[in-house]
Structures are given as C-alpha cells and as structure tokens.
Amino acid sequence: MSIKIFKNVYYRLPITIRLLITILLLMFVFGFIISIVEPDQFPTIFDGIWWAFVTAATVGYGDYVPLTIPGKVVAILLILTGGGLIAFYITSFASISIKHERDLESGKITFKSSDHLIFIGWNERTRQLLDITIDNDPNVRIVLIDRSLDHLAFQHYPVHFIHGDPTEDQILRQANIERAKRVVITADINQNERQSDNNTxxxxxxxxxxxKDVPIIAEILSKIQIENALRAGASTIIKSNDFMSALLYHELSSTDKAMPFDTVLQLLKKQQFNHINLPESLVDGSFLQASIFLLKENYLLLGLIRNEEWHINPKADFMLEKDDILLTMKAW
Structure with missing residues (x-):
C-alpha cells in the first residue's frame, strides 16, 4: 500500500524533481554497495555516496578508487546509469527553464505575488504610464493584460505579461486580481469609441x-458611457478626450512664451494631486492663510471644491468654509 501511495505521489511531481529523487536514490544505492564490496577503500557509506556522485558526474577527484574487480564492475554500472541520469537531469532542467521563459514572454504564466498594479491594454499611453510608474517606484510590480500581443520580452518591459481577454475570469485570476492593488483600463484605440467603451x-x-474592493481607473472616450462605467464599478473615470480638447485649446490660445502641454506633462510626471478636507483650524480663514499653512507641510494649494463647484486659484481673501475640500499638489 505504501509503495502504491509513493508511486502516485512520485508520478505527480514535476520531471526535474522526479529525476533529482531518482539520482539521489541511485547514488545512495551505489554508495551503499561499494562500501560493502570494498570496505577498506570506502570505510563509511557517506564515502561511498561521495564517490558515486563524483564518478557519475565525471568529475573524478581520485580520492576514492575501487581496486578489486567487483568494485570496478560496480563503478562501470554506475557510469553507465548514473552518468546518463545526471546529464539528462541537467538538459531537462535547462529545457524547462527555456520553456518557462518562452511561456513568460507569451503570457501563459500565472502571476503569484500581491499588491501589484494591473494595466489592461497595450498602447503608447500604457508604455508611457509604465515608464512614469517605474521612474517613481522602481520596486513596483506590474501585470499587463492584452489580447493583441503575441509576446512581450521582460528584458524590454519589466512587466508580467498575460495574453488574453480581460473580460474573462480565467485571465483575471491568472493576473491574481484578488490580490491586486489597483487596475488601470486604457481605451482600445484600434476600435471605434463606442466599441472601445463597451469593452472597458x-x-x-x-x-x-x-x-469588489480594488480601485479601478477606467479610460472612457464618450461622455454618454461615463454613467455606465460608474455603474459597472469603476472608481475613477479618465475622460481622455475632454482632457486633450482642453489642452489643445490652451495650446491654441497660448502666447509664444507659454508651453501649456509641456508644463502640464511635467506636473503630472513629478507631482501628486491630493484632495484634503479643510482642517478645523482653517475654517473661516482666507485662501492665503490656508496656502501659507499648507506650504509649511510641503503642499501647494491650487484651489478648492465647494458643493461640487471647483474654485481654482481664487483671490487671496477668499474665505473658506466648513466641508470645503482643498486641492493640493505634492512632489512624489
């Protein structure tokens, strides 16, 4: 019964583990036999096992050598069996390593870590987002899900690539969605706006x-789909078309010395926007007083939100009220 259980467990193991167990057992058997056949040359079983490994691996230190004919016969059998097994183990291990790397590049390997970011969709925005994220946090772990790529080399982009449809549960589980920190869904620019938003x-x-808890940042192209994305469970909606239209307007209306696009780009790369509830000590205070107070904490006050109305850079004597939300900026 115990032999049957061992066989069932043994044949379920990966081939490299099975080979390693076989080699260890074989070396022990030959070490035990040689210590019995030539006890003068091999006074302990460990000496025999050491000789078996050295001989099978074709290292041949020569510190232990069989002298009798029976001992030499044992050595011949060891060379014919053990040497081949060790060579096969090494080649199998190398083959499995190469296959693992290929599967990793083709997006077939499951991600098993946690507190990672998941990017969905591979495009120029994702590439730039990847660069910015790694520049600000080199230790961040990123999983990329995309169905249009056939492979993605880790040496070129330090992400764990998963090939597949992000709407399928199996693909999301492969990305370890249950333990993810945040998810970013970028719009598919190869489709029309409606289809892209539907996929998002x-x-x-x-x-x-x-x-049910992971924050989801979703890029939506059409305004009419924003409510649907929120109903679906998106935490934050990125309206890229609105942003680009406003930015293009600033470029059209800017003076020769102004560079709105470059300025906004540098701010977004190097600064972190924050929403802060108005401290009680600043209630009934002025915008200038709040600015000075926050500067001491390394925050730059940009404006505030009151009753869902945005006040950007109000006058210095603008009075603050309870429940105001301050818009600030801080370096990463």
Missing part, C-alpha cells in the same frame, strides 16, 4: 466581480 465597461464588470 465589460472589463470593469468582470474585475469588480472578482474583486
């Missing part, structure tokens, strides 16, 4: 179904 909403529904 479907991916949001699938993600929320697998992890």
């Amino acid at each position: 909403i479907l991916a949001t529904v699938a993600i929320r179904g697998n992890n």
